[in-house]
Amino acid sequence: MAGVIVSDSIEAEIEVDCLIIGGGAAGLTAALAASEAGESVLIAERDTQLSGSTALSSGLVPAAGTKAQAAQSISDSQDAFIGDIMAKNKNSADPDYVRTIVTQIPKTIDWLADSHSIPFHVLDDFLYPSHSHHRMHAVPEVTGQGLITRLEQAVSATDTMIVTGACVTDLFLSPDGDVIGARCERPDGAIEAIAAKRTILACNGYGGNPELVARYIPEMKDALYFGHPGNQGEAILWGEKIGAVPTHLSGYQGHGSVAHPHGILVTWALMMEGGIQVNLEGRRFSNEHLGYSEQAVAVLAQPEQTAFNIFDSRLQQLGRKFEDFRNAEENGAVIVADSPAELAARIGVDGSALEATLRKAATLAESGEPDGFGRQFSADTLLRAPYCAVRVTGALFHTQGGLLVDEHARVKRADGSVFDSLFACGGAACGVSGPDVSGYLSGNGLLTALALGHLAGCCTGWAGA
Template sequence: MAIHPYSETETFEVHLPLLIIGAGACGLVAALKARDAGIEPAVLERDALPRGSTAMSSGFIPAAGTRFQQALGIEDSPEIMAEDIQRKNGFQADPAIVALLARESGSTIEWLADEHGVAFELVEGFLYPGHRRLRMHATPRRTGEELMGALLNAAERMGVDILTQTRVVDLYVDDTRQVRGVALERPDGSRERIGCDAVLLACNGFGGNPELVRRHIPSLGEALYYGHEGNQGDALLWGEAMGASTRDLGACQGHGSLATPHQVLISWALMMQGGIQVNLHGERFSNEHGGYSEQAARVLAQPEQIAWNLYDERIHQNALEFEDYRNAFGAGAVRRFETLEALADGANLPLETLEATFDAMQQHTSAQTPDTFGRTFERAHQLQPPYYAVRVTGALFHTQGGLEVNTQARVLDLEGKALPNLFAAGGAARGVSGAGDSGYLSGNGLLSAVVLGAVAGQSAATLLNLKLHSAALP
């Protein structure tokens, strides 16, 4: 990946107004927004089939004040949502960006539903850590793959050009730091160059680049990476070479509940509905309600980097609502035991310690006192046989830091000035999860991808329409 100095002698095979690099949720939503505003974007995607990190996610997008919430009597507001985000990240994120995403979240979800046929519904039944309202919106199957399918269908209906198997390798930048074009590489090694008026970076973060992960997130430097391999940090490297400001590069979304060896995501809803995690000694080691992102490092600190998710029939039946969980169940990752003794034997856990763990939970449940980790146990969530168990490990899902942007999603330089025609959103941009792994509030990734993606698409279209209007003046 490189930045090439541009001169007026450069020639491009074709010239397009807006190039969007990356066809995940961020790039597709940005393209739809630009198309709605009268600009015809081209989306450049390195893979044969656009999937990205979105397809590997649960596809949950937080939004405040939507009609989906109102229909179920949920009172929420952008202000409450913004406060929840900032509380989780320790007030480390840019308050202007947090306020922007919270404010635009509801209208973006409704726009995608009403104008582009994305069949959103509100996810009920539990609150993720840090959320004070039910605000997760998802498609019926509750998968990122289904969300991607809906966005791709919308892009096709709108006539958005998506060029697949097209890897952007270089940006051509002039002496004013304006991107004038890109160089593409095809699978057969052939190259071509496309000129442009603006570029929008929607190619996520650097989770798939071990060197960058070890440099910026050393605590997860050796962790299993459960994200798209294309997340190589292209946007970060291009931006740094252009003098862009970067922030919060230590921020990430980990997950403490990836079934192993099956490598299937197990929803944290299991923990929020009463489940627990124990290590190979049969001991709990954390407050499971603290957040699944920071739980990755805690699980990785356990013997053999392994934990067991333990829960019961009630939770199992609720979890069957999630397609990822059904897939894990079908793959044999979920094991059922009639008694605690059978669980200890089947999971190779010491029975005496496991019984002590359950006895301690029972005591705290009866007395309604917090345990040593600060967790309280609801009486309605008391675990009962038969029990279920899933062997899990911790993993890095995606990075949350990146290029600093303003509220128009324009990339800023080290002095806080916007670069002439470069936009970034999603994992390519600085997110709202603070500086580490504990600031991630569930849904922050897709919030930045979808809502900031829509902002970026609209802002790029506004810039280009202004240029067209100026050029038409006598």
């Protein structure tokens, strides 16, 4: 797997202008753009259907300066968005790269809406952690499944060939060092070769590869992986072999709020609007407002790797805006009780400790002082009976490290030059979160999937153009 074959020609079953490896948000966006530019396009997807982590995600894409924001009278700026990304990653990502992506993403959202009938609206009833403005864009379903279905429908209206059950195992490299196609394995074991003038890596990161997770992010080696199993890290493995620059491989998105044992994401909006997390002892252990990504590590450090999201019926209503939350309720993950003591008894935590934790939040809200973890409480969002709880654990969602690319999403070489015919987007490319779990600003995943997918797809700066 993840081999590289040096050859000056390929005996190929098919020849296309643009081969895209992976059919998630990045690959489908790239396909739309490449097809629009007049290229013949083939998407090779190892799964039997188009899903990827995109379909499993909440489908929220951050962007500043879109028509959707303007239609909802939301003021925002690209500088503010860049500031939020760089503050979260503690200035560890390349600012020029971040600017390229932030400048691109509103164009991509508007283009998907105007040219491909994929409507977006902005979630404007709460702010995601460390975002200074309302800028999370969603399709009407407000799900990743809705996003991928709409992208797939748009791609199906073009001449793009979508080949599922096609696991790309090897890249073909010309003797002068450029990628000229790939080889894939079909479910019946048949091997097929595809010759391509250019190749776009849209095969995400390595979250589904336990060996690579143990190597690059050892703190998550035993954690639940909540992304798509097809993400095995081939982009990085090929990149290592051909002289590309895998970067920030220790960066990733975790999440501290996966209902356990139900395995359903419980929206972090609950925490941002007044909810708290306690451990089995009924005590808080962190500032929930720093971000859900690093909270994965905090939750996994608690007894039995367990926490409880504590909220109330007001937040229960907010949660019901999300399909995942409704699923969690239907599956019995949400426990409701009239008092802290009753709730504590039902979830098996110390009642007096939980009561003390809630009282402390009320005192802090009154005084305006931050708590020992730095969180500020507000009287407007204090929890009131009846109370709710969901048992959760921490999980690995996706990796953020990947190949360095230039402003056209062309893969860079270690010597600073670029591959003329190799591109990377989405989780295959280096993200904008830096090398640490705490650098992930909500939405950084789909941000690079859509923005770099669009750039890679419509790139006219490659040698064969």
